Amino acid sequence: MSGIIGKKIGMTSLYNADGSSVACTLIEAGPCVVTQVKTVENDGYEAIQLGFGEKKEKNTSKPLAGHFKKAGTTPKRKLVEFKTFEKSLSLGETIDATLFTEGDFVDAIGSAKGRGFQGVVKRHGFGGVGGQTHGQHNRARHPGSIGACSFPSRVFKGLRMAGRMGNNRVKVQNLQILKVYPEQNLIVVSGSVPGAKNSFVILEK
Known part of the structure; x- marks a missing residue:
């Protein structure tokens, strides 16, 4: 399934044509860099590894620093694998909010607030x-x-x-994408998304 890593900005509301209010969540989706392309020959399965968020080089271990250098990118804070990506991607390629279009339905995965x-x-x-x-x-x-x-x-x-x-992993299914702002890499989805503000969120198609 295709997907992207994002950051939860917060919640707001949009208005329908009939004047009714819809609660929605603003997510900064990407840009994400392809840090590894896993194949059956080398890894035993196929997957695309994406990296998101900048990380200081001094806080990155040497093995990971070499991993990011091979992809030709700076160290990233969050790494997530996606299996059966809908389009073929190469190492070092970047994907952003244009992966989604208005009206699509996605699943949001995040860590619930710790109580x-x-x-x-x-x-x-x-x-x-x-x-x-x-x-x-x-x-x-x-x-x-x-x-x-x-x-x-x-x-x-x-x-x-x-x-x-x-503080457990929560998956909310079938959230509709209401707006896409590709210039700012912002996506507005209907309903609530698990996690606190500025926490990482995974969006899956």
Whole structure:
């Protein structure tokens, strides 16, 4: 599938012809450089590796510096592979927002915002333990009982409990491209895209 690496700029809204408002996300899509062309003979599979975002050379390892030098480009912050690209690309070639046209549908992949360590009420929507009567003075947001007694004498795996929330890979499918601004490499997609502002986003056709 074809795709591009981008950066989430933020959210805004556009208006339809009937005056209704549509929530949308502004994404800086590219420019991305082809840093490697993988083939079945050399790598066992076919893929196109793209690089996006500038990175200081002093913060780049020597193996990666040689990797980027072979492609004839500066060090990049984000590398992503795309399989079965719709058009043939050569090493060092650049792709940008012109890969998409208005009306296309894409899938957006990003890392959700990290929420830290959260309790069961926020993480799983639990109601808490009772009210403030009958001695329940300090358990309003507690999980309650978590397991059986003498049998099976353990807590089953997968039980919903407190823990780390967010910061996981999320894929939102079938977002429509509303506007394309090739001069600024900007794409406006309908709906929300996972991640915080200035976070990396992968758009797949």
